[in-house]
Amino acid sequence: MKITVSSSIFKKGHAKMRLEGKVAIITGGGRGIGKAIALGMAGEGADIVITGRNEARLQQAEKEIKDVGVNTLAIKSDVSLMADIQDMVDKTIERFGQIDILVNNAAIYYPICPFLEKDEDSFDRITSVNFKGVYFCTQAVARHMVKRKYGKIININSDNARIGIPGLSDYAGAKGAMLALTRTIAAELSPLGINVNAIACGLTPTEGYMESNYPQELIDFFVGMAPLRRLGMPEDYVALAVLLASDDSSFITGQTIPVNGGASMP
Amino acid sequence: MVKRKYGKIININSAHARLGIPGNSEYTGTKGAMLAITRTIASELSPLGINVNSIACGLTPTEGYRESNYPQEMIDFVVGMTPLRRLGSPGDYVAMAVLLASDDASFITGQTISIDGGLAMP
Ligand SMILES: NC(=O)c1ccc[n+]([C@@H]2O[C@H](COP(=O)([O-])OP(=O)(O)OC[C@H]3O[C@@H](n4cnc5c(N)ncnc54)[C@H](O)[C@@H]3O)[C@@H](O)[C@H]2O)c1
Numbered sequence: 001m002k003i004t005v006s007s008s009i010f011k012k013g014h015a016k017m018r019l020e021g022k023v024a025i026i027t028g029g030g031r032g033i034g035k036a037i038a039l040g041m042a043g044e045g046a047d048i049v050i051t052g053r054n055e056a057r058l059q060q061a062e063k064e065i066k067d068v069g070v071n072t073l074a075i076k077s078d079v080s081l082m083a084d085i086q087d088m089v090d091k092t093i094e095r096f097g098q099i100d101i102l103v104n105n106a107a108i109y110y111p112i113c114p115f116l117e118k119d120e121d122s123f124d125r126i127t128s129v130n131f132k133g134v135y136f137c138t139q140a141v142a143r144h145m146v147k148r149k150y151g152k153i154i155n156i157n158s159d160n161a162r163i164g165i166p167g168l169s170d171y172a173g174a175k176g177a178m179l180a181l182t183r184t185i186a187a188e189l190s191p192l193g194i195n196v197n198a199i200a201c202g203l204t205p206t207e208g209y210m211e212s213n214y215p216q217e218l219i220d221f222f223v224g225m226a227p228l229r230r231l232g233m234p235e236d237y238v239a240l241a242v243l244l245a246s247d248d249s250s251f252i253t254g255q256t257i258p259v260n261g262g263a264s265m266p
Numbered sequence: 267m268v269k270r271k272y273g274k275i276i277n278i279n280s281a282h283a284r285l286g287i288p289g290n291s292e293y294t295g296t297k298g299a300m301l302a303i304t305r306t307i308a309s310e311l312s313p314l315g316i317n318v319n320s321i322a323c324g325l326t327p328t329e330g331y332r333e334s335n336y337p338q339e340m341i342d343f344v345v346g347m348t349p350l351r352r353l354g355s356p357g358d359y360v361a362m363a364v365l366l367a368s369d370d371a372s373f374i375t376g377q378t379i380s381i382d383g384g385l386a387m388p
Contacts, residue, residue: 009360183387190349190384202373227312227375239370248361251324253349254387258377262312265305265376266388 009248018246020045023096025088027079027137028106030057032206033156033234035064037103040238041245042068046101049092051077071096079106079133089140098148101245102141104134104178105156111213112167123170130174135181138196142189149193152245155182156237157198157256163264168212179256186254195253197244202260204232228261268314274367275311277304277320278359281382284322287344290334297322301378308376317375319366324382326354349384 008014019041029038029050042048042065050065052058055076062074075091077084092099107130110122138153145151160168161175178198186196203209203222223229237259243249258264267273282290283297300320308318325331325344345351359381365371380386 009357015361015364186384186387187349191351195350227309228317228373229313230373232373236373239365239368240374243361243365246361249381251350251352251354251358251383252362252379252381254384255380256387257374257379259371259374261373262308262376265308265378 015248017045018242018248019101022046022100022245023049023092023098024101024103024245025049025051025092025099025141026103026105027051027077027088027133029103030054030061030074032208033201033204033237034103034105035061036234036238037105037156037241038065039068040235040242041101042070042072044242044246045070046245047071047073047096049073049075049088049096051075051079051088052106053078079137080128082136085133085136085140088137089144093144099141099144100150101152101154102138102145103154103156103241103245104137106133107156107174107208109171109208109212111211112215112218114167115169118170126170127174127177130171131177131181134178138181138185142185142194145194146189146192151189151194153185153189153194153196154241154244155196155198155256157182157200159200159202159258159260159264161200161256162258162266165218171212182256183254190253195244195250197249197252197254198256199237199240199244200256200258200260200264201237202226202232202258202263204234204236206234222263226261226263230261232260267316268311271315273311273316274371275307275316275318276363276366277318277378279304279320279322279378281322281324281380281386283378284380284386284388288340304378305376312375317366317372319371319374319376320378321359321362321366322378322380322382322386323359324348324354324380324385326356326358328356344385347385348382352383354382 160172
């Protein structure tokens with residue numbers, strides 16, 4: 001029987017600098033949950049690439065990540081544009097020579113709106129960033145990863161994929177697509193050495209989330225339902241993201257792991 | 267734990283709780299019960315400061331596992347169906363257990379996390 005986990009895991013102080021020598025791309029890493037994950041991965045020694053559409057914000061985040069003490073690259077790149085996705089991969093390879101970790105974090109929100117009133121415009125924009133963007137970023141990066149038979153893909157998902165929250169039908173639909181995609185891509189790519197997993201985040205008051213205009217009663221309802229009785233913070237997702245990016249989780253694939261205070265327990 | 271308003275409970279569950287693998291029905295029944303009580307106890311104790319989670323392990327050739335006498339064809343079938351194409355080893359569950367035992371996972375409760383090479387993808 002092949003034992004694939006190194007016994008160094010049992011040594012005191014093992015869990016330090018677990019991502020040294022790795023290169024991670026975090027899409028939409030300029031703020032919010034993505035930025036927290038970028039900083040956390042930098043703290044474990046990974047070189048970091050962040051992408052996004054807002055250059056000033058990216059530069060600010062790039063500086064903060066660099067201050068952690070790792071090499072950092074910010075790329076202006078829109079995940080809904082195929083040419084930008086290829087450019088993101090090319091620039092990363094040009095600078096670092098490899099991609100070990102992809103965090104599909106970029107997403108957009110729309111103000112809460114009843115299903116019966118939704119229009120095609122918001123549907124198309126949400127699905128093009130939150131689903132198509134994830135799909136083709138993963139494909140472009142995975143084409144590189146399979147050559148090295150190594151890769152960690154982490155999708156940032158939401159409670160919305162599994163619970164019905166009113167007013168977010170297109171956003172939730174795209175996250176449901178991500179749930180299915182995480183399983184399918186794991187089934188296809190894990191035999192080739194790539195782990196594919198997701199973190200299903202709970203409600204977290206980031207700048208993006210504020211754009212959804214959740215009514216206060218809905219937030220109160222959520223907090224009351226969640227056994228831990230609080231909202232999330234971007235920092236809540238960092239340790240699991242680092243674990244999923246590391247070789248300590250080499251037997252985990254295809255999972256969408258809720259970090260949500262217990263708001264849903266699938 | 268409730269007196270100190272602090273605690274981390276980690277149940278070691280099995281892929282059997284979520285998959286129909288033939289044989290062993292009373293064992294899998296107990297694991298189904300564990301899946302349910304992980305949720306219920308989380309909903310009762312997390313407001314009191316206790317995180318309750320569980321790890322659903324895949325087939326792992328430990329001494330206890332050998333007592334089940336799984337037929338080789340079934341093991342081969344399971345490995346073939348597993349995206350990572352291998353069985354588990356005890357070390358595979360350590361990092362998640364450490365994470366769940368730490369304060370870095372303070373927002374995780376009620377979850378049963380599958381670590382089984384992708385055999386179950388709930
Ligand atoms: N905040 C929450 O309550 C919550 C809950 C569950 C899941 N999530 C998920 O977490 C992830 C991060 O969300 P957040 O709350 O930090 O939001 P945010 O808006 O603060 O951050 C999202 C980032 O993605 C970038 N982005 C948006 N569209 C892009 C595009 N086309 N190309 C490249 N970058 C783009 C944004 O500029 C921003 O930097 C998202 O996938 C979101 O769905 C958030």
